[in-house]
Amino acid sequence: MDIHIFNTLTRQKEAFKPLKAGEMSMYQCGPTVYDTPHIGNYRTFVMDDVVRRVFEYNAYRVTQVMNATDVDDKTIKRSKQEGVTLQALTRKYEQMFLEELESLNILLPHHFIRATDYIQAMIDLVSALLEKGAAYAAEDGIYLSISKVKDYGALAHLNIKDPSKERVANDEYDKEDPRDFAVWKFRSAEDGDVSWDAPFGAGRPGWHIECSAMAMSVLGTTLDIHTGGTDLIFPHHTNEIAQSEAATGKQFVRYWIHGGFMNVSDEKMAKSKGNFIKLGDMIEESVSPLAYRYWLLTSHYRSQVNFTYEAVRSAQNALIRLMKEIGRYPAGGAVISAYKERFNAYINDDLNTPQAIALVWELLKDAAQSDADKKATLLDFDAVFGLKLASVPPFEEEPVPPEVQALADAREEARKAKDWTQADALRKEIEERGFELNDTPDGVKIRGRF
Ligand SMILES: [Zn+2]
Missing domain, CATH: 1.10.730.10 (Isoleucyl-tRNA Synthetase; Domain 1)
Structure with a gap:
């Protein structure tokens, strides 16, 4: 039986065709570990878990990758506010996140990986983008040139005729205003000691490049499925596609699954x-x-x-x-x-x-x-x-107290005498005492209500 999923890329329900028979690879954007997620974030994580479980139910061998964003604008800002190192902050929230996943019975992804463990892969990806002329150096970092990317904005169904030449250093910005975005941010006073050496200049990755590098490092250049909340379609997933495909020349993701909003x-x-x-x-x-x-x-x-x-x-x-x-x-x-x-x-x-x-x-x-x-x-x-x-432990039936049994017997008598008013009144009294009557082929059964 085929699995049909709605693909954000085509805005259609499609029959899933795996890259490798019997296997499914998926990447999901994990938490930014500077705080605990809210229940809207967990809606997406439960969806991711259900995607995996549905494929496993259909006997697919699934490889699921989730990242923890442990270096970005937000984590750096929060660690400074709290006066702790970036690592102390992010490890604390990562641990809390894992405990919450367990409480929701979300299966731990096969690979739960940290951005800071994949810095070299990010540097390699930025180097590839520079070599291909898809990225360029500016004063404060390396930027991806969206005019060099084929079909930029297709996932978000943006129709960009004249790509802006403006740049945006922040990781988050508006769909109405697509711009060249930072794939690498040069070392700055704001970032303090959060910096890695790179051939194109010391600094740290932009948020978007992190997911591209981590996903492709573990799963290869093309993934079956990438998931996330609808709010990530632009700019995050749009930029993931742009960077990955500009670097490899291959399709990055075949099926995009996005979960709805929660009010x-x-x-x-x-x-x-x-x-x-x-x-x-x-x-x-x-x-x-x-x-x-x-x-x-x-x-x-x-x-x-x-x-x-x-x-x-x-x-x-x-x-x-x-x-x-x-x-x-x-x-x-x-x-x-x-x-x-x-x-x-x-x-x-x-x-x-x-x-x-x-x-x-x-x-x-x-x-x-x-x-x-x-x-x-x-x-x-x-x-x-x-x-x-x-x-679920075996449920022990509550013993029926003698007075409830007496009421049930009286109701049987009333029924035999066809006194339906009295029988109904007795049933009500039994229910008020927390029990219910079930008429079964073997006679009337009394059991605790819930
Ligand atoms: Zn991501």
Whole structure:
């Protein structure tokens, strides 16, 4: 079964064709380790994880690379503010990031690499760009000349007829204003001792060149998949393509996958608005990271989502119900092939996790399937969901207290006497005590409610 994914480059859903049969290589822009990511960043990291899991579910051998940006404008600025070395700052946040990945059950990428460990690859790439005449030296650094790049801006669908001759030293700038950008920044007072020797002048890499160099160092000149948030399409990914392709003359990435934006209570997340939510904030509000993950799966990765505590709490309740059902089911069943086929079709259709989650609830309600088979099937699905369903402990039924049993017996009597009003009233009373009645072929069962 082909995997179809929406490719930002062509703005179309395409059948994935790997470079090497049975293999998939992917690169994702990792965190800038000067702070902990907000939940919008983690939406993208969960998406990356699901991409990997979907390919592995389809028996691909995946090589996943994620970087940590441990040298750039932001990290240098923050280390100076905090009065610590760049390394002390970035290692601290890198460690926190890894712990948060684990809490979200995001699989550790096969290669989790630091920009500062790939400086030589960046220097080599800048040298290649200079040799090819695609980059030039200016007063404060080496710049990529966007007029020398074929189809500059194609990913962002920019239509540039007359490329600007202006330059931009900062790593972040506006889509309306594409310019030549810095691939190498010469040593400056601002950067302090953050500097490496290079044949074209001591200094440090620009942010964009870092990802190109790291991705190609590990995965080769052409990658199957590159992912990131929509906000990275311009300038970051646009510039990654420009530098890489100008240096190698080959296509850099075959499929670009971008995750949608996240609002918080219908507003854009921004520091100035004070609505930046971190995983730690959510935990303080008694929402588990796995519940957040479940909530993310209920929306398509490309759709814009609106985070509210109400929404994520209701997702948490659903996840708890799912876990309790699984905890009750016995082991030893078999995966139900009709469900597996449908599940596979959904996830292979541009990662349609909302449909896959809906299928879970359909399966739970399906009286024709045995509990053991349901469990085996759900655990199989969880290879993609990553909700740790296999580690749900067996759920112990709460013993039914004698007074609840007495109410249930009284209800049976009322039913036999066709006194439906009384039977309903008794059922309600049982529910108020935290139990529910299930009419099964073997008679009425009483169990704890959740
Ligand atoms: Zn990147």
